[in-house]
Amino acid sequence: MSIKIGIYGYGNLGRGVESAIKQNPDMELVAVFTRRNPADVKINTATALVCHTDDAKYMTDKIDVMILCGGSATDLPTQTPEIASMFNCIDSFDTHAKIPEHFANVDKTAKESGKVAIISCGWDPGMFSLNRLYASAILPDGEDYTFWGKGVSQGHSDAIRRIDGVVDARQYTIPVPEALDAVRSGSAPALTTRQKHTRECFVVVEDGADKSKIVNEIVTMPNYFADYDTTVHFISKEELDRDHKNLPHGGFVIRSGRTGENGQNNHIIEYSLKLDSNPEFTSSVLVCYARAAYRMNNEGMSGCKTVFDVAPSYLSSKSAEEIRKTML
Amino acid sequence: MSIKIGIYGYGNLGRGVESAIKQNPDMELVAVFTRRNPADVKINTATALVCHTDDAKYMTDKIDVMILCGGSATDLPTQTPEIASMFNCIDSFDTHAKIPEHFANVDKTAKESGKVAIISCGWDPGMFSLNRLYASAILPDGEDYTFWGKGVSQGHSDAIRRIDGVVDARQYTIPVPEALDAVRSGSAPALTTRQKHTRECFVVVEDGADKSKIVNEIVTMPNYFADYDTTVHFISKEELDRDHKNLPHGGFVIRSGRTGENGQNNHIIEYSLKLDSNPEFTSSVLVCYARAAYRMNNEGMSGCKTVFDVAPSYLSSKSAEEIRKTML
Numbered sequence: 001m002s003i004k005i006g007i008y009g010y011g012n013l014g015r016g017v018e019s020a021i022k023q024n025p026d027m028e029l030v031a032v033f034t035r036r037n038p039a040d041v042k043i044n045t046a047t048a049l050v051c052h053t054d055d056a057k058y059m060t061d062k063i064d065v066m067i068l069c070g071g072s073a074t075d076l077p078t079q080t081p082e083i084a085s086m087f088n089c090i091d092s093f094d095t096h097a098k099i100p101e102h103f104a105n106v107d108k109t110a111k112e113s114g115k116v117a118i119i120s121c122g123w124d125p126g127m128f129s130l131n132r133l134y135a136s137a138i139l140p141d142g143e144d145y146t147f148w149g150k151g152v153s154q155g156h157s158d159a160i161r162r163i164d165g166v167v168d169a170r171q172y173t174i175p176v177p178e179a180l181d182a183v184r185s186g187s188a189p190a191l192t193t194r195q196k197h198t199r200e201c202f203v204v205v206e207d208g209a210d211k212s213k214i215v216n217e218i219v220t221m222p223n224y225f226a227d228y229d230t231t232v233h234f235i236s237k238e239e240l241d242r243d244h245k246n247l248p249h250g251g252f253v254i255r256s257g258r259t260g261e262n263g264q265n266n267h268i269i270e271y272s273l274k275l276d277s278n279p280e281f282t283s284s285v286l287v288c289y290a291r292a293a294y295r296m297n298n299e300g301m302s303g304c305k306t307v308f309d310v311a312p313s314y315l316s317s318k319s320a321e322e323i324r325k326t327m328l
Numbered sequence: 329m330s331i332k333i334g335i336y337g338y339g340n341l342g343r344g345v346e347s348a349i350k351q352n353p354d355m356e357l358v359a360v361f362t363r364r365n366p367a368d369v370k371i372n373t374a375t376a377l378v379c380h381t382d383d384a385k386y387m388t389d390k391i392d393v394m395i396l397c398g399g400s401a402t403d404l405p406t407q408t409p410e411i412a413s414m415f416n417c418i419d420s421f422d423t424h425a426k427i428p429e430h431f432a433n434v435d436k437t438a439k440e441s442g443k444v445a446i447i448s449c450g451w452d453p454g455m456f457s458l459n460r461l462y463a464s465a466i467l468p469d470g471e472d473y474t475f476w477g478k479g480v481s482q483g484h485s486d487a488i489r490r491i492d493g494v495v496d497a498r499q500y501t502i503p504v505p506e507a508l509d510a511v512r513s514g515s516a517p518a519l520t521t522r523q524k525h526t527r528e529c530f531v532v533v534e535d536g537a538d539k540s541k542i543v544n545e546i547v548t549m550p551n552y553f554a555d556y557d558t559t560v561h562f563i564s565k566e567e568l569d570r571d572h573k574n575l576p577h578g579g580f581v582i583r584s585g586r587t588g589e590n591g592q593n594n595h596i597i598e599y600s601l602k603l604d605s606n607p608e609f610t611s612s613v614l615v616c617y618a619r620a621a622y623r624m625n626n627e628g629m630s631g632c633k634t635v636f637d638v639a640p641s642y643l644s645s646k647s648a649e650e651i652r653k654t655m656l
Contacts (some may be wrong), residue, residue, distance in 0.1 A: 019589045022469045099656050100649070120656055129656045130640055131599075134455070136655070137616040137643035138609075140351045184602070259612055261347045261372060265604035269455075272654070274512070276593035281466075281475060284587055288465040308641040308651055312458055315465035321428070323636055327464070328427050328448055328457045 002028040003294045004062065005287075007071035008053065010034050010041060012247070013092065016283025017067050024287060026317045030063050034056060060086050064230060067288040068092075069283075077102060084117035084304070088293045090120040090286050099125070099306075107304035117295040118305045121289040122282040123273055124148070128253045130307050131271040135255035142257025146184045147175035149195060151249025151278060159224045160201055163217050165209035166238060167320055170244040172200045177253065183254050186266040199230040202244055205236045210268040249278035288315045330356040331622045333615075334391040336381065336411060338362050338369060340575070341398035341420065342522060344370055344611025352615060354645045358391050360613050388414050393618040396420075397611075405430060412438040412445035412632070416621045419448040427453070427634075435632035444625040446633045447619040450610040451601055452476070456581045458635050459599040465585035470585025473511045475503035475524060479577025479606060487552045488529055491545050493537035494564060498572040500528045503580065511582050514594040527558040530572055532565045577606035618645045 007014045010032050020028045022045075034041045038050040051059070056066070066087040070076050072095045082091045084106050093102050101122060110117040120126060124146070132144055153173045160169035166227040179196050182189045201218060205211060205220055211234055219230045235243075250273040259265050274283045289307070292314035296305070316323050329333050333349055335342045338360050349357045350373075359377040362369045366378040379387070384394070396419040398404050403423045411417045421430050427448060438445040448454065452474070460472055477522050481501045488497035507524050509519045529546060533539060539562055547558045565570075578601040587593050604610045617635070620642035624633070644651050 016587070020587060022586070024587075057442040096656070100653055103652060125656045126464075127597075128460070132655045133640050133644055133651060134458070137619075137640075137645075138455075138612045140645070146347040179645055208605060259344070259348060259351070259605060261350075265608050267609050268596075268600075270600045270602075271459075272596075272598045274596040274598075276595060277587060280587040280593050281595050284466045291465075306652060306656055307656070308648070309639050311637050311639045312461050312465075313636040316461055317465075317468070320636070324431060324462060324634060325428055327460045328424070328453045328636070 002026055003034065003291060004028055004030045004064045005061040005290060006030055006059070006066040006087070007032045007069055008056065008066050008076065008079065008089075010043070011069065012073050012279035013283055014069035015044070016277070017069060019280070021045075023284075024291070024317060027291070028285065031059065040241040044239060051197060056083070057086060063087060063295050064242075065089060067286050067290055069286075077105070081105045081109045082114055084112045086115070087325060088290075088297045089117045090121055090290050090293055091117075091119050092126070092286060093120045094122060094125055095269045103304050103306070111303045114297075114302045115304060116293045116301055116303070118280070118289050118293050118307070118310065120306055122286050123275075123285060124251065126282075126285050126307055127273070128251065128271070131253040131269075132255075133308060135257075135269040135271075137254070139255055139257025139269065140257070141259070141263060142255050142267075143188045145191070145254045145256070146251065147180060147254075148251040149175050149197065151172035151239055151248065151251070151275070152244075152247050154247070156199065156201075156224055157250045159221060160203060160218055163214055165214055167204040167205050167206055168240055169201060169203045170240060174198045174200060180252065180254075183256060184268055184270065186256050190255050191220075193227040194229060197228060199228045201230065201232045202235050202240060203232060204240050205234060230285060238301040246276065247278045248276055249281075250274045291315060291317065330354055331619060332356055332358045332390065332392045333618060334358055334384070334387070334394040334415070334608040335360045335397055336384065336394050336407065336417075337397035337403065338371070339397060340607035341611055341614075343372070344608040345395050345397060345614055347608070348612045348615040349373075351612075352619070352645060355615065355619070359387065384411070385414060391415060392622050393417060395614050395618055397614075398488070401494070405433070408445060408447060409433045409437045413441045413444055414443070416443045416618075416625045417445045418449055418618050418621055419445075420454070420610050420614060421448045421449050422450060422453055424453065424573055431632050431634070432527040438629045442625075442630045444621045444629055444631070444633060446617050446621050446635070446638065448634055449613050451603075451613060452579065454610075454613050454635055455601070456579065456599070459581040459597075460583075461636060463585075463597040463599075467583055467585025467587070467597065469587070469591060470583050470595075471516045473519070473582045473584070474579065474600040475508060475582075477503050477525065477577065478578040479579070479603070480572075480575050483526065484529075486643070487549060488531060488546055491542055493534050493542055495534055496568055497529060497531045498568060499530075502526045502528060508580065508582075511584060512596055512598070514584050514596060516584050522557060525556060527553055527556045529558065529560045530563050530568060531560055532568050533562060574604065575606045576604055578602045619643060619645065
């Protein structure tokens with residue numbers, strides 16, 4: 001019997017979840033929930049329904065796990081606690097500073113409903129977090145480094161788009177190769193923000209816009225660009241659409257640590273991702289954690305969980321015997 | 329109150345565990361157990377006892393977790409089931425083909441005693457296994473690659489030492505850079521044994537030994553060398569002791585997979601280790617899984633477990649709140 005999945009919110013992430021479900025034969029998409037008029041939403045799964053989000057509450061017996069595909073800024077803080085009061089669910093909440101508050105809100109409703117809700121599943125937070133935890137538990141005497149990119153930062157692209165005279169923009173975050181090499185050497189360098197990443201911007205402007213003023217506004221923008229070496233390229237709308245339409249991303253989590261009676265031996269643990277599609281990879285993480293939520297709830301667990309609380313075996317479609325035999 | 333640890337077997341691995349415990353303030357080494365005369369064994373922890381292995385059974389109330397540091401060939405198959413009948417315990421059993429049998433034997437005694445025994449904790453099996461599992465659960469449509477090295481293979485070094493006329497030897501396993509690059513490109517190549525790794529041997533021979541005969545015996549040795557491109561260097565005993573006394577190792581676990589409605593987007597997940605000391609890194613993994621065994625048993629769990637069954641949060645000395653706040 002397959003695990004019955006609902007998708008709550010149908011943007012890039014929701015479509016990614018839909019295609020990921022097709023790669024997992026033990027799962028079945030039952031319905032997509034949207035705030036739009038369901039009649040106007042066309043999906044890629046002939047056997048699934050399109051329903052209004054208001055009608056989710058009538059489908060608690062039809063769906064094993066709801067995968068929330070909204071945004072962290074305004075959707076998930078209210079949606080996840082609400083959905084957890086009715087369904088096992090998964091989200092990719094990624095506002096790191098607000099995770100403790102979100103956890104507490106979701107934990108309350110999930111404990112009341114007896115459901116499992118796994119929050120912040122993606123790659124950062126998510127797989128990168130897991131790798132920080134494993135590596136620091138193994139090598140307590142050491143330093144952690146996280147590098148992001150090369151990839152498109154949507155928040156930074158949006159910040160450029162808000163500048164007067166800008167039509168469209170794409171911002172790439174790029175790790176500095178020399179910084180990566182220094183970390184991998186085991187020298188445990190102290191690195192400033194500027195030494196770790198550069199930022200490269202491709203910007204389309206209105207006819208007659210003051211380009212030097214726009215460059216200045218970008219490179220001096222506090223929080224977003226002021227602390228980085230930033231390069232700005234002006235290109236046409238056609239070039240942007242042709243060369244920069246994808247959403248690649250990735251990065252590196254590296255721990256450099258020492259062992260031995262005198263700390264004489266050095267070790268480097270490195271985890272890296274190179275992703276053609278940031279939203280589709282996040283979707284794939286969401287889907288395997290949906291399997292975990294279903295199984296954990298079937299074993300009687302409830303409440304809010306994170307990737308730290310999920311034993312890896314729950315993620316695989318294979319049996320415990322099979323993974324011990326083929327993957328251990 | 330600290331977690332009280334016993335070390336069962338005091339070779340390279342046991343000494344590594346001893347120094348790793350000193351990096352974990354929530355742990356305390358209580359005793360080292362040896363098959364030798366305890367009076368002849370000198371350890372590096374003033375506050376710990378040295379006891380004979382026969383006396384472990386009298387110390388069940390003094391030790392929370394026993395870390396088994398024997399070998400997989402002859403020690404662990406009998407030791408782990410026996411120790412699991414009295415103690416929570418951890419081993420690094422690494423004979424991949426015999427894991428199901430070892431698991432069954434340990435599970436039986438650990439269930440009877442109500443203790444937790446975590447087997448095959450190290451880096452392969454261990455961290456590499458975990459990364460194979462996570463990556464294949466996230467990207468079900470993909471291929472796995474494991475590369476080992478550059479590092480010393482002790483089994484291969486031993487095989488060379490058994491050749492007539494050989495005094496000592498050290499064998500390095502080296503991943504082929506072009507194979508790594510091909511995998512990272514996302515082209516999902518099919519690779520033969522010969523295409524993935526080369527083997528480099530440093531050999532000390534007796535005066536007057538027939539070097540060409542020894543080279544031929546090495547490079548044609550079935551299972552160990554015949555399927556690889558192997559290089560043999562003859563060096564002096566002094567050179568071997570000076571340049572090859574350490575036990576570095578490492579490797580790469582890479583998954584290349586596709587997502588999207590038509591599999592149009594490619595993703596590379598890569599985990600790698602670069603270790604100055606293979607036994608000390610394995611020891612560090614054993615120690616953090618000892619913490620997990622202690623906690624899991626305190627929560628009422630029992631039986632044989634592997635890294636697949638251990639939720640990551642059990643490994644960290646920090647609280648669940650703290651890891652959510654600082655690492656997620």
